[in-house]
Amino acid sequence: MTYKELSEQIFRKKSYLCVGLDTDPHKLPSHLLNEKDPVFAFNRAIIDATADLAVAYKPNIAFYEAQGPRGWESLQRTLEYIPADCFTIADAKRGDIGNTSSLYARTFFDPEAAGLNFDSVTVAPYMGNDSVTPFLAYEGKWVILLALTSNSGSADFQRQPVGEQELFEIVIQTAQTWAGPDRLMFVVGATQADELSRIRELAPDNFLLVPGVGAQGGSLAEVSRRGLTTAGGLLVNASRSILYASSGTDFAEQARAEAQLLQKEMAQYLSE
Numbered sequence: 001m002t003y004k005e006l007s008e009q010i011f012r013k014k015s016y017l018c019v020g021l022d023t024d025p026h027k028l029p030s031h032l033l034n035e036k037d038p039v040f041a042f043n044r045a046i047i048d049a050t051a052d053l054a055v056a057y058k059p060n061i062a063f064y065e066a067q068g069p070r071g072w073e074s075l076q077r078t079l080e081y082i083p084a085d086c087f088t089i090a091d092a093k094r095g096d097i098g099n100t101s102s103l104y105a106r107t108f109f110d111p112e113a114a115g116l117n118f119d120s121v122t123v124a125p126y127m128g129n130d131s132v133t134p135f136l137a138y139e140g141k142w143v144i145l146l147a148l149t150s151n152s153g154s155a156d157f158q159r160q161p162v163g164e165q166e167l168f169e170i171v172i173q174t175a176q177t178w179a180g181p182d183r184l185m186f187v188v189g190a191t192q193a194d195e196l197s198r199i200r201e202l203a204p205d206n207f208l209l210v211p212g213v214g215a216q217g218g219s220l221a222e223v224s225r226r227g228l229t230t231a232g233g234l235l236v237n238a239s240r241s242i243l244y245a246s247s248g249t250d251f252a253e254q255a256r257a258e259a260q261l262l263q264k265e266m267a268q269y270l271s272e
Contacts, residue, residue, distance in 0.1 A: 001087050001119050002140070003182040003231070006207070009055045009085055010232035014267035017259060018056035018089065018209065019046065020239030021078060022063050027244055029251050039067070039074040042251075044081055046243060049256040053263040056087040056235050058209075076115045087235070088119045089144060089209070095124030101134040109138040120144050122187060122209075125171050126157075129178060136179050143184055145175050148199065150189025150212040172202045181205040188227075190218020190236070196226035205229065211237040213262070220262065224269040232270070238262060 001009075010016050023039050035041040047057065059078060064071035082088055094104040104121075111117040120142035123132055135143045148158055148168040158168040172186060181203070188199055190212030199208070208227055212218035213236050220236060227234045238258070246254035 003207075006055070006087055007231040009087070011270065013053065013055055013263075014270055015053055015055055015263045016228075016232055016234045016236055016266055016270075017050075017054045017262050018058050018087075018235040018237040019050050019054045019242055019259065020091070020211070020237045021046070021057055021059040022239045022243065023059075023074075024063060025067065027247070029247055029249065031249055037070075037074055037077065039064075039071070040077045040081075043074070043078040045252040046255050047078075047081055047083075049252040050242065050259045051083050051086065053256070053259045054086060056089060056237075057082050058089040058091045058237055058239075060239075061090055061092040072114075079116060079118065089235075090116070090118040090121040093122045093124050093146065095127055095131050097127055097130050101131050102137075105135040105138060105141075109135070109141050120185070122146065125175065132175070132178055136183060141183070143179065144209050145171070145184065145186050147172050147186040148188050148192045148195055150191040150218070154189070154192075169198070169202060172199065176203065176206075181207070185209050185235075187211070190220075190223050193219055193222040193226060196223065200227060200229075205231070205233075207231075207233055207235060209235045209237065211239075213238055220265055221269075224266070228269060236262070236266070 021043055023042055025039055028038050028042050032038045032041050059075055064075040090108040106113045108116050108118045108121045122144045124146050132143055160167045162170055185207040188208045188210055190210050210223050213220050242255045242258045245258045
């Protein structure tokens, strides 16, 4: 999906909602446990309930890898089921160099390798340029680089001063020499909303993937006020608040209700 296509979807759906598919087999509604593939059955119902409200889906790869081959199959089936008008994110947070990085890129971008064909993958920048460029070798694919995350430990390194800047600022500036805003996004936690104005100065045109709204307590209003651009410029992720809105047979209906609340609020901010 191109920058222009992603922007168009945001304004067509009046939404910049990304649904995180952090699907935990231990939290599935009991009536799904007799399904041949309970995780996929759950994901399929969530996607059916939210596809007109969301512009992106973000499977957290750890939830699938932890199940071994069965989880990988669930991931493949889920990715194939996501509608073509939705941006797909492999939330894998890979970060290595050389052949290893190239193989990670092949895993998520080459369907003839591992059977996956995501639009994008999250990447950790700690090892620098040669840990990121193998992902950019795939034409039309996106790198979503960790910049300033929501966890308390982000202060250990990301907020460390380097001269007159903090390390996350150098990451954002340096990464933009590797790719333009049509291939590069940044992860910025919703609980870091106070820094979004500064991040927008550093990366005025890049999309930002913003987790932490919903169960983690980030403010959609503040994120939107500081982060929206004329192209949209935001993908705001919600996972647990949507996925686990109900543990009963009405889980999909309740997931849709939660997604609708976010979409309605997003539509208001887009109109402003």
